[in-house]
Amino acid sequence: MTTTEGASLADGKAAAGIPGARRQGDAVAVSPARGRRRPRIASVVATLIMAILAAYFLLPLVWLLLAATKSTSDLFGSGAFTLAHFQLFQNIAELSTYNSGYFWSWYGNSVIYSGATALGSTLICALAGYALAKYRFRGQRIISTSIICSLVVPAAALAVPTFLLLTKVGLVNSYVGVILPGLPNAFGAYFLYTYIREAMPEELIDAGRVDGAGDWRIFFRIALPIIQPGVVTYLLISFIASWNNFFLPLLVLNDPSKFPLTLGLNNWLSLTSAASALGQPPYSQLVTGSLLSVLPMLVLFPLFRKQIAAGMATGSVK
Amino acid sequence: MGPRSKAPYLMVAPFVLLFVAFFVYPLVNAFVLSLQGRLAGQDQFVGLNNYVTALGDQAFWGSLGTVFAFAIVQAVTALLLGLVMALLLDSSLVRGSAFFRLTNFMPFAVPGVIATIMWGFLYSPQLNPLLQVLAPLNGGKQVNLLAGGNLVLLIANIVTWSAAGYFMTLYFSALTALPREMYEAAKLDGCNEFQLAIRVKVPALRPMILFTAILSVIGAMQLFNEPFLLHNLANVSASYTPNLYAYNQAFTYGNLNYAATLSFILALVTLVVSVVFFFVTSGESRRERRELRASRRASRPAPTPAASVAPRGV
Structure with missing residues (x-):
């Protein structure tokens, strides 16, 4: 029982690009219809929760990206998540x-x-x-x-x-x-x-x-x-x-x-x-x-x- | 093979020499410094004087209180958030799980200094229009997060933003490594996804949760960067956290001996807190594991769940 194996196993699955590979694979092996019978509403709710959390993690970075393209006056004058006059390159200069x-x-x-x-x-x-x-x-x-x-x-x-x-x-x-x-x-x-x-x-x-x-x-x-x-x-x-x-x-x-x-x-x-x-x-x-x-x-x-x-x-x- | 070979000594030598120079020696020296005081321009032995001073220093106690409050708020939110995300991702209910595993972990790569600058700006009403929207709720006054007394929450949010995805990643890896037979057995018993998460996955994650909790608490007690940077934007006292206080004692007021004392006490407190925390929670988990084993014997034989993620002595 090495966690090294566990981790590399998880890694291998992630590398194969199959999210939740194990469970989905099982579902297919055990009963192919299972995936369809699963209540869709639960799936929507779960995905929605993750999306809201993803917004929490991403929006500050999006703000940074947008803010870096603005002039100082637009930084204070325009909405945080809107584009104003694009001057990223001037800012870098x-x-x-x-x-x-x-x-x-x-x-x-x-x-x-x-x-x-x-x-x-x-x-x-x-x-x-x-x-x-x-x-x-x-x-x-x-x-x-x-x-x-x-x-x-x-x-x-x-x-x-x-x-x-x-x-x-x-x-x-x-x-x-x-x-x-x-x-x-x-x-x-x-x-x-x-x-x-x-x-x-x-x-x-x-x-x-x-x-x-x-x-x-x-x-x-x-x-x-x-x-x-x-x-x-x-x-x-x-x-x-x-x-x-x-x-x-x-x-x-x-x-x-x-x-x-x-x-x-x-x-x-x-x-x-x-x-x-x-x-x-x-x-x-x-x-x-x-x-x-x-x-x-x-x-x-x-x-x-x-x-x-x-x-x-x-x-x-x- | 030559058991008398010089090779292993030469291989550990660079590490050991630097480790002695930059860890062992400073640690010993910190203790020596803490027993000295600057009298008439010279370092002299003063015994435990500095420690007595520290124990009567309200600013120091206040800073310890702050980091304890912060540790609880921050550890609970970040761990819960990480746990919820890992369980959702592992439930196979979430679409696009690979995308979320990436995005939610991403803040981990953002330097704490940058995260603090970013959130610091987002906390100020001039830069964040969301705060202007809130103004009517505040009796028409501008909502200025940085002016209030909620600094602990503001910093906890910054640290949670950085750390929750890290915990999610750790929990998710541990969940992926669990034997799948456990889930099949539980599903045969009529468990739905939610019950599976609460009754099977969370108990199996216990050692990992414990480990990350200790990690959070130790990290929280060392809080420095965020308040150090935020003092440019908000009113942060020089003794807000123990490390900030020690830093200011050393480099603002020049009291190197007292600073060394404060750091040394903080290190001891951290050690005691993590040891106590470890024993209390591992005692609990031992009891739980015993119960789990008993209940498993009662139902049906299954491969050991906890064993595959059990820490080999943290």
């Missing part, structure tokens, strides 16, 4: 020059922070998870116990000492200072440890050894292709988490040119309440900037949804 044109540096920074954190964290967590799952060695117990215990310690408890540490070693206000603390992710190590334990057969490792392959060669050439689905899942989760990260950069950075998007947009938000030296409060820039920063996530999300969902289910149920 304004956004690009506003506040010394920081926006696109923030964008680039977010890509650097998330990319480096996701890749680095995945590599070190996969290596650690693999060693913990497939070797017996001294200190193993202490390491795995510490990882599990650390899962319940809220990150914010470490805020002040982490800041002091980075100050001491001169990493405050640097790219490395934002990336490094994000690498040793206990959830990542734990998730990949449980995944590798289930997904990687011992026989293949033994077979590799018989063929004379060294430990590292076995990891990179034999294990990695097999554990790839779990590794990619963590890579995606880690990328999204770093893209959304706010607290750590807030502690580490005060030079706006090094901000990620989340921190930059927070800066602009603070200008809406304070009397600003930059003139008019940047409502339109905030809305357009918010849209541009969620866009890659929203575009990529449908492609990766199954993988993320399967990974989360696996990681959480252990």
Whole structure:
């Protein structure tokens, strides 16, 4: 009974594009007429409830999309869900020059922070998870116990000492200072440890050894292709988490040119309440900037949804 | 195979070194800092003084009260919403379930900062015409959500919007992994879809619900981003949540030692709450599982339902 199997089974069904494949398949097998006899009114009500809930989840995003096409005066003057004069591209152009044109540096920074954190964290967590799952060695117990215990310690408890540490070693206000603390992710190590334990057969490792392959060669050439689905899942989760990260950069950075998007947009938000030296409060820039920063996530999300969902289910149920 | 191989040590080394540097050391240091005070420009050992101060600090207690209220409101709504959606999707009554599984999960990919900016704007009457429509109900006055004292609800809505689809996805995956024989047995007993959901699926989801509830409560107690951002649009006190209070103590007032103390107490409270929560609810679920087993023995043998989603020690 592995939940890994359960999750990948669910995943497989979703991948086949058959919603509720199991139950519908059964209905056909048991009695073909059953589907038609089911009260249609229940189906309509259920679909209606889901549609209303979908509206709750989608409408704020629709608002953002529409608001980003409006001028500041239309933003306040026209209906929230109506189109006014379309000037998305003019808004993007304004956004690009506003506040010394920081926006696109923030964008680039977010890509650097998330990319480096996701890749680095995945590599070190996969290596650690693999060693913990497939070797017996001294200190193993202490390491795995510490990882599990650390899962319940809220990150914010470490805020002040982490800041002091980075100050001491001169990493405050640097790219490395934002990336490094994000690498040793206990959830990542734990998730990949449980995944590798289930997904990687011992026989293949033994077979590799018989063929004379060294430990590292076995990891990179034999294990990695097999554990790839779990590794990619963590890579995606880690990328999204770093893209959304706010607290750590807030502690580490005060030079706006090094901000990620989340921190930059927070800066602009603070200008809406304070009397600003930059003139008019940047409502339109905030809305357009918010849209541009969620866009890659929203575009990529449908492609990766199954993988993320399967990974989360696996990681959480252990 | 070489049991004395150096490889496993080298493989865990990068993780362990960084983990010690950025988790173990800061954690120990947080505790050390909390036992010190800044006297005459120097850090000196003051024992539990900071803790005594914190225990008498009304602002800190107030912030704990806020996150407890928030945790209850937020966890209950997000979990219920996620559960209802997963059960509906799993009932095969819903048309276009693949579409809903995507759309309702989508806010999960929206950064909390962006979600807060977005909802913050939607809460303000100038930007949201729905609020202008409500004005006559408010005695002709403009409805300004951000001006009222309902900040907990406003933030709970933002977090629920982001998290409900995540819970839906977790529950739905767990439901899909359940053995189908369970449903057939229940249907033979004359269960309709609704009874099936309440009597069979929800009990089988119990471990998962428990896990997500703990996750929500831990997350809720750490609340920081949303109030930190909303203070630009609404009146949010500097000690609204424990983390916000600790942050302001450290970086607005420069009381690093007191901030470390507050964070440390919050971590302890979080730990205690999740352990207590876990034992209370798992005791209940043990009893339920016993009853379920008994009733199953009485009716007909069926494959173990709960086992396939039972947590192996959360």
